[in-house]
Amino acid sequence: MIADPLPSWREGPNKKAIIDYVTAATTEGGPGHVPSEARFAIFDNDGTLWAEQPIVQLEFVGTRVAEIAERKPEVAADPAVKALLAKDLAFFKGKDGEKHAMELLALVSSGMSPMAYEKEVEAFFANARHPTLGVPYRQTTYQPMIELLQYLRANGFQTWIGSGGGIDFMRAISGPFYGIPPEQVIGSSGSYDVALGNGQVDVSKSVATARVNDHEGKVAGLLLHAGKVPVFVAGNVRSGGDIAQLAYSQASPHPSFQLLINHDDGEREFAYDEENGASLAAARAGQWHVVSIKDDWERVFADP
Amino acid sequence: MIADPLPSWREGPNKKAIIDYVTAATTEGGPGHVPSEARFAIFDNDGTLWAEQPIVQLEFVGTRVAEIAERKPEVAADPAVKALLAKDLAFFKGKDGEKHAMELLALVSSGMSPMAYEKEVEAFFANARHPTLGVPYRQTTYQPMIELLQYLRANGFQTWIGSGGGIDFMRAISGPFYGIPPEQVIGSSGSYDVALGNGQVDVSKSVATARVNDHEGKVAGLLLHAGKVPVFVAGNVRSGGDIAQLAYSQASPHPSFQLLINHDDGEREFAYDEENGASLAAARAGQWHVVSIKDDWERVFADP
Numbered sequence: 001m002i003a004d005p006l007p008s009w010r011e012g013p014n015k016k017a018i019i020d021y022v023t024a025a026t027t028e029g030g031p032g033h034v035p036s037e038a039r040f041a042i043f044d045n046d047g048t049l050w051a052e053q054p055i056v057q058l059e060f061v062g063t064r065v066a067e068i069a070e071r072k073p074e075v076a077a078d079p080a081v082k083a084l085l086a087k088d089l090a091f092f093k094g095k096d097g098e099k100h101a102m103e104l105l106a107l108v109s110s111g112m113s114p115m116a117y118e119k120e121v122e123a124f125f126a127n128a129r130h131p132t133l134g135v136p137y138r139q140t141t142y143q144p145m146i147e148l149l150q151y152l153r154a155n156g157f158q159t160w161i162g163s164g165g166g167i168d169f170m171r172a173i174s175g176p177f178y179g180i181p182p183e184q185v186i187g188s189s190g191s192y193d194v195a196l197g198n199g200q201v202d203v204s205k206s207v208a209t210a211r212v213n214d215h216e217g218k219v220a221g222l223l224l225h226a227g228k229v230p231v232f233v234a235g236n237v238r239s240g241g242d243i244a245q246l247a248y249s250q251a252s253p254h255p256s257f258q259l260l261i262n263h264d265d266g267e268r269e270f271a272y273d274e275e276n277g278a279s280l281a282a283a284r285a286g287q288w289h290v291v292s293i294k295d296d297w298e299r300v301f302a303d304p
Numbered sequence: 305m306i307a308d309p310l311p312s313w314r315e316g317p318n319k320k321a322i323i324d325y326v327t328a329a330t331t332e333g334g335p336g337h338v339p340s341e342a343r344f345a346i347f348d349n350d351g352t353l354w355a356e357q358p359i360v361q362l363e364f365v366g367t368r369v370a371e372i373a374e375r376k377p378e379v380a381a382d383p384a385v386k387a388l389l390a391k392d393l394a395f396f397k398g399k400d401g402e403k404h405a406m407e408l409l410a411l412v413s414s415g416m417s418p419m420a421y422e423k424e425v426e427a428f429f430a431n432a433r434h435p436t437l438g439v440p441y442r443q444t445t446y447q448p449m450i451e452l453l454q455y456l457r458a459n460g461f462q463t464w465i466g467s468g469g470g471i472d473f474m475r476a477i478s479g480p481f482y483g484i485p486p487e488q489v490i491g492s493s494g495s496y497d498v499a500l501g502n503g504q505v506d507v508s509k510s511v512a513t514a515r516v517n518d519h520e521g522k523v524a525g526l527l528l529h530a531g532k533v534p535v536f537v538a539g540n541v542r543s544g545g546d547i548a549q550l551a552y553s554q555a556s557p558h559p560s561f562q563l564l565i566n567h568d569d570g571e572r573e574f575a576y577d578e579e580n581g582a583s584l585a586a587a588r589a590g591q592w593h594v595v596s597i598k599d600d601w602e603r604v605f606a607d608p
Contacts, residue, residue: 037485114527114531167528167531168531171531181341181532182530182531182532183487183488183529183530183531183532184487185531189528191524192523192524192527192528194520194521194523194524194548195520196519196520196523196547196548196551199551199554199586199589199590200551200555201520201523201548201551201552201555203523203524203527203552210514210515211514215500216498216499216500216505217498219496219498219500219505219507220495220496220498220507223418223496223507224471224493224496225487225529226486226487227418227471227472227475227486227487227489228485228486228487243500244498244500244505247500247503247504247505248505248507250503251504251505282503285503286503
């Protein structure tokens with residue numbers, strides 16, 4: 001008897017569909033076979049791999065933005081800064097909100113080397129706790145999704161992150177939290193200032209926000225960073241930000257799998273909807289697999 | 305007795321240095337050990353993996369630019385277009401020249417889907433021949449460098465391309481020519497237009513040139529695409545465009561290797577210098593390994 005690869009998933013159509021897909025993908029000569037070079041899976045991060053109430057990177061930037069705003073009145077007057085300091089999370093939920101979040105991320109990282117920035121992020125995660133769950137953020141990652149990442153990798157899939165989060169922010173934790181190396185993280189990205197002098201290369205993050213990796217931008221991110229079409233995409237209901245990436249996988253010539261997480265468990269996690277219902281409508285039209293946290297997950301969060 | 309991993313390299317200090325480095329990198333517990341997650345090698349393309357006299361992608365865009373220029377007078381009046389049609393290759397050799405080359409590449413690809421563009425590039429390589437060597441371009445790749453790529457991969461190194469060439473142009477051939485998958489190609493990149501409608505995602509290349517992956521831009525490309533520092537970098541003498549990428553590898557905490565190809569074999573390949581000698585000066589200062597095509601390579605080009 002083979003051990004259950006997804007022990008935190010309850011038996012049901014979604015767990016069965018995942019295992020059927022992966023089994024068929026790896027069955028040479030079968031109708032669902034996916035060649036190994038095409039086994040490319042991509043996961044949203046906020047609300048798909050970890051909880052997004054609140055959005056973690058906003059918590060990270062909060063402290064640093066508050067410090068800067070105290071010194072600089074023009075920063076304090078910025079609507080995004082005001083919203084952040086007032087914990088007005090609704091401000092950051094729409095399409096423009098994501099862009100404002102990226103601007104704040106740039107504000108607190110501008111001029112830092114990516115390595116110094118990574119150390120700041122690591123220090124945050126070593127000390128911070130989720131404001132309502134009271135645990136380190138690592139324990140707000142979803143155990144069923146971590147098992148899914150491992151299951152896919154064990155079957156020859158590359159597992160990537162494709163998220164609206166800042167690329168360097170997520171790279172600092174993608175390895176320890178998810179087993180995903182930095183080159184397999186696609187996120188919103190600013191630019192880098194590079195100076196060469198006396199054989200030394202100095203690098204720093206720049207405030208210029210070059211690309212927001214959300215909505216259609218997630219497909220642009222795939223084209224830029226991966227240059228290939230995913231066959232397995234996971235996202236979640238909230239802003240509609242994953243629709244394009246999910247739909248794009250259906251352009252693959254190979255069998256593909258679309259997984260959309262619905263946050264319907266206010267007891268164990270958080271319950272929230274999407275204003276216009278676009279993600280669930282797209283899931284119905286595209287026959288995507290809608291995962292109910294309440295029904296499909298035996299456990300929600302990862303162990304310490 | 306172990307088979308020679310680099311049969312097209314002549315015995316000498318450079319071949320020995322490569323083998324010594326890789327042997328030490330893979331010797332656990334030794335002073336030259338490089339952990340497997342840090343075994344990250346990156347190669348320039350033009351003049352490092354294949355011949356750059358003429359620059360291959362300029363040959364590719366030449367035919368298509370000529371067609372567009374016949375229809376559009378404002379295109380025909382562009383200095384870069386004039387230079388291309390007059391085969392004035394000197395125009396494209398400097399830092400700005402690379403940028404002009406990227407603009408022309410964008411001109412001929414704008415509005416095309418990356419997949420359609422890839423098919424055009426593949427068709428070019430199926431039919432075109434090098435203007436003076438008279439062989440398909442695949443036979444203008446360097447056999448010693450292909451052996452080096454294979455040798456590094458066999459020892460657990462990821463092998464990437466980091467080149468000024470257009471990212472989608474190189475991705476079309478990186479697999480068949482070099483065994484390098486699309487996600488391990490870093491190049492100059494425009495943007496992508498993405499439109500989502502009725503569950504369908506339409507993508508096309510945009511004329512906007514977002515980033516030139518040359519000189520310091522190669523380090524920015526590494527930060528954006530890989531998020532880690534290479535320990536093995538190969539480039540070549542011509543424009544100084546590889547200096548920053550080579551120097552950056554010396555910021556790695558692990559033992560690193562810098563290889564700079566000097567084109568000094570006018571008989572078997574092409575002999576040319578760099579105007580200001582900056583690459584060779586940087587090699588002396590940084591103790592990089594300067595490879596002489598004339599002296600170090602027993603064979604130059606790959607077999608059919």
